[in-house]
Amino acid sequence: MEESHDEAQIIDEGVGTSVNEEKNQQRDETISENKSEKEESNGKKETSRNETIDGGAYIHFIDVGQGDATLLQGPDFTILIDAGRHDRNDVVPYLQNIGITKFDLVVGTHPHADHIGQLDKVLEAFPVQEVWMSGSTHTTRTFERVINAIIEHEVDYYEPRSGDEFQIGSLFINVINPVTLSGDLHEDSISLVATFGEVSFLFTGDAEKQTEEAMLQRNELVEADIFQLGHHGSSTSNIEKFLRAVDPDITIYSAGADNSYGHPHREVIERLYMMDIPVYGTVSNGTIIITTDGKTYTVDPEAVTLPKEENDHVTNSEDEEEKSPLTSGECIDINNASLEQLQNITQIGEERAKQLIELRPFSSINELTRINGIGSGRLREIKAEGKACVG
Structure with a gap:
């Protein structure tokens, strides 16, 4: 593997x-x-x-x-x-x-x-x-x-x-x-x-x-x-x-x-x-x-x-691991997504998702570095994945 x-x-x-x-x-x-x-x-x-x-x-x-x-x-x-x-x-x-x-x-x-x-x-x-x-x-x-x-x-x-x-x-x-x-x-x-x-x-x-x-x-x-x-x-x-x-x-x-x-x-x-x-x-x-x-x-x-x-599904959410609400651009709005939905973003596990929710609102994806453990390297991976967005 x-x-x-x-x-x-x-x-x-x-x-x-x-x-x-x-x-x-x-x-x-x-x-x-x-x-x-x-x-x-x-x-x-x-x-x-x-x-x-x-x-x-x-x-x-x-x-x-x-x-x-x-x-x-x-x-x-x-x-x-x-x-x-x-x-x-x-x-x-x-x-x-x-x-x-x-x-x-x-x-x-x-x-x-x-x-x-x-x-x-x-x-x-x-x-x-x-x-x-x-x-x-x-x-x-x-x-x-x-x-x-x-x-x-x-x-x-x-x-x-x-x-x-x-x-x-x-x-x-x-x-x-x-x-x-x-x-x-x-x-x-x-x-x-x-x-x-x-x-x-x-x-x-x-x-x-x-x-x-x-x-x-x-x-x-x-x-x-x-x-x-x-x-x-x-x-x-x-x-x-x-x-x-x-x-x-x-x-x-x-x-x-x-x-x-x-x-x-x-x-x-x-x-x-x-x-x-x-x-x-x-x-x-x-x-x-x-x-x-x-x-x-x-x-x-x-x-x-x-x-x-x-x-009926009232949001565009996916499943236990592929969670959104999604914007029209098919991204995960970090200011509105649930704890579970946030965990579909790379580098965001449950602990970081909890921190993210506590630190809301975010004006840009770059502000995710406010979360413990997310530095410039992990931020680059998050941005490269393209799932996280600010609605």
Whole structure:
């Protein structure tokens, strides 16, 4: 994993800590070795998809509130894609209650805390053969806990890239994103199509419009029977031409009740209705389980209804990690953004976000140097990112 250690400050839930340089070196060396071994042993594989499958598969879209956690369980594979929120403890109990004992693969689509929040707990509770992450890094204690857990439990580690193909038991996985890292955590989300027999599932993490368009331009094979809507059903994702290319039978989103981001956005639900594509959601249906024999599939809950007007997103906010209010220029107004929204700005963790709020108002971005720990170097990074603005 390529990772910058220019700033050795890991921030999460308002707690700051210095990262021991020796630990960082050990972490990087261990992950680099695992990645190299994986690249040598796993290229594209020629495999038959017409083999007889003994037993069915169950895909659990687990209700973890405003986050993601999806279990793929088959006769010869057990895979978890994302692991819920950092401020809840519901993923491991759910998995234990249904009898999960080990994992062939755990995927963290990107390092935001509503996707890898309990991944370290999963590694502590179950034997895991391999972990996939995008390779993007994040300045949170949650991210640090996950990396340390990978090392502590000596789990194989890999950073998949578009074009990678794998077979785990009777499940086939085609990776369609990222090609390379862009520096945007959402756009670098691991995206993949998982196929069991003749039934396919598409997962794109929090990949947004730009990535959806790029995947289409690269002629990625995005078509799938079941599509987990990108970014919790946000209008920052799920553009019409991408949905038409996927051509799903049904769509599913994972979001929390009364979340402040308005997920799923009404615009997306209306688009799906106009396209006559049924929508299911954890906020309405709870945990959604799809059962398939590899030829057909069943889903028990009823499709969700169109959200009420009062539940529409009243701001242009994104999600737990991509928060705004945004101005017309798509930037985060530091004088009006919430504590959570400010943390989407590079170099701004919870403690600095609290200081920022206390020091308001700001007349220019340059005044962010009033915040402890933000000097000219970090200010340059903030300005270069282009997300922060003064409304």
